[in-house]
Structure formats: structure tokens, C-alpha cells
Amino acid sequence: MEWTGEALLIGVRRHGESSVIAEAMVAGRGRCVGLVRGGRSSKLAATLQPGNTVQLTWRARLEDHLGAFTMEVLQSRAAGLIADRKRLYLAQTICEHLHLLPERDPHDRLLGMALDLIDHEPDAAALARFELVLLDELGFGLDLDSCAATGVTEDLTHVSPKSGRAVSRVAAEPYRDRLLPLPSFLSARGNASPDDLRNAFRLTSHFLDMHLWSPRQIDPPATREPLIDMLTRV
Incomplete structure (x- = not known):
């Protein structure tokens, strides 16, 4: 062979x-x-x-x-990665994420995103989207297209930490303290503020831990939190 x-x-x-x-x-x-x-x-x-x-x-x-x-x-x-700590941490984090994939199962979308991330200036929003795609490719994708309670597709502001489904502003109001914030740039177009980025990684962290890190009894990539801190610092 x-x-x-x-x-x-x-x-x-x-x-x-x-x-x-x-x-x-x-x-x-x-x-x-x-x-x-x-x-x-x-x-x-x-x-x-x-x-x-x-x-x-x-x-x-x-x-x-x-x-x-x-x-x-x-x-x-x-050489380029060693000279740039952000790029080095980004590459290491991405490689650790890719270790989670099953062996010999094609994931060309993730591979393309990984190469694009590594070869460009570190981008927090792109990394958060990569983590969402990782969850999706492993069968744990979030449903951010419509409200779990009402079915509406606009003004989606939160995500259920149990189901991974989006919730609209009105439907979320009575349960805000139990829901995860949904940054608008993840479900629609728009720029991301530092707070939006931190909320995006809070969201992906929750579901990565729920579905992957805790069940497999592994730690998150050691470079991920320092990287997120660098990328979201004001």
C-alpha cells in the first residue's frame, strides 16, 4: 500500500x-x-x-x-512562527485542535481554515469560527440559525448551554443568567469588539469542554488561553 x-x-x-x-x-x-x-x-x-x-x-x-x-x-x-509568539501560539493551538479529529477521516474544510489562519496575521474572530467548525465536523455543531423557542431568525442574542441552539433576545430575557451570550459576528456579518471575542471563546470553550475535553479526560491546549488573552486585549 x-x-x-x-x-x-x-x-x-x-x-x-x-x-x-x-x-x-x-x-x-x-x-x-x-x-x-x-x-x-x-x-x-x-x-x-x-x-x-x-x-x-x-x-x-x-x-x-x-x-x-x-x-x-x-x-x-x-522560523517565522518562533519569531512571532502570537503566530506560534496560534499554530500550536490549531495543531492541538486537529489532534481531536478521528484518524483517516477527511476534513478538508478544517485543513483549509487551519492553513489560512497559520499563514496570516492572527485573527481572533477567525479562530473562534474555526472552533465552531471543529465542533460541527465532529458532530457537535451549534444551531445558530434560528431561535430554539420561537423559530425567529433575527435578533439572536444567546445560546442554550445544554442544546447549543440560539435564543432570541425576547425569549432569552427570563433566562439570561442561565444562557451563554451569542456575539452577533458569529451568526451574522459585522465587526467584533474585544467583549464579543471573549464571549465567542466562552461559547466555544463551553462546548469543546462538554463534548471533547471532559469526555476524553484531556486538558485544553496550553497555548489557547494565553493566545486568547493576547488576541482580545484592548
Whole structure:
């Protein structure tokens, strides 16, 4: 078995004395894992940096085997990321989010968003939307199109923390203290204020923890909160 594809490296961990296990998001194939023999050598150190785009070849005797990767760099981002703490934290947070995806399940929309985020100036609104799409692709998408109580599609201001459905201003009024604020930029066009951005991450944090972090008994990405603080600071 063999295939070749363009991929975003999202993680590397040691395996034995000289090799590593690499994880990559591959267009059309999703999150793939493979052994890189000699991956701990200085020769491969610059290549095996999360955030790099590589041309990846996977080989194995059978489809369900771990398989081995060989790769060459198409776009090296490591130096640029190290020089910019916001971009570094953003790339690390995105890579950790992509670890949540099931193996070998294509998620090209998320891969495209991830590359766009990493290659541009850090954008808090874009990151919040990425987290919403992540939830959606994993089957836990929020319904922000209409009010859960009345069915109206305008003036949606809150979200139910249980159902993930939007609630209109009028319907939310008696229960405001039990609902999560819905920043308008997530459900409609418009600019986002620092408060809007903080509320957006409060929303995504709640549902990421409810559906992913707590059930899997894992911590949120260590870089996420510092990144959010930097991106929402006035």
C-alpha cells in the first residue's frame, strides 16, 4: 500500500531510540499517523516541525498498519512562527485542535481554515469560527440559525448551554443568567469588539469542554488561553 499527498504536520513524538511518530493532516485523507525512521536525527529536525507543509509518502504492507512516512518540505514555517509568539501560539493551538479529529477521516474544510489562519496575521474572530467548525465536523455543531423557542431568525442574542441552539433576545430575557451570550459576528456579518471575542471563546470553550475535553479526560491546549488573552486585549 502506498499513497502520496500534501500535508500539514501537526505533531511529532519520540518512538524508540532514533525514530518518531508523526501526525499530519493530509488533503483528502484527514489525520494520518506514520513512523519516520531516523526522525530524531539532525538531518530531519528542520523538516519535522509542526506547522510545516510537506509532501508526504506513506507506505505499509496493509491498509490498517501504522505505516512509514517519508517526506520533503514544501513550506517551512518554523522560523517565522518562533519569531512571532502570537503566530506560534496560534499554530500550536490549531495543531492541538486537529489532534481531536478521528484518524483517516477527511476534513478538508478544517485543513483549509487551519492553513489560512497559520499563514496570516492572527485573527481572533477567525479562530473562534474555526472552533465552531471543529465542533460541527465532529458532530457537535451549534444551531445558530434560528431561535430554539420561537423559530425567529433575527435578533439572536444567546445560546442554550445544554442544546447549543440560539435564543432570541425576547425569549432569552427570563433566562439570561442561565444562557451563554451569542456575539452577533458569529451568526451574522459585522465587526467584533474585544467583549464579543471573549464571549465567542466562552461559547466555544463551553462546548469543546462538554463534548471533547471532559469526555476524553484531556486538558485544553496550553497555548489557547494565553493566545486568547493576547488576541482580545484592548
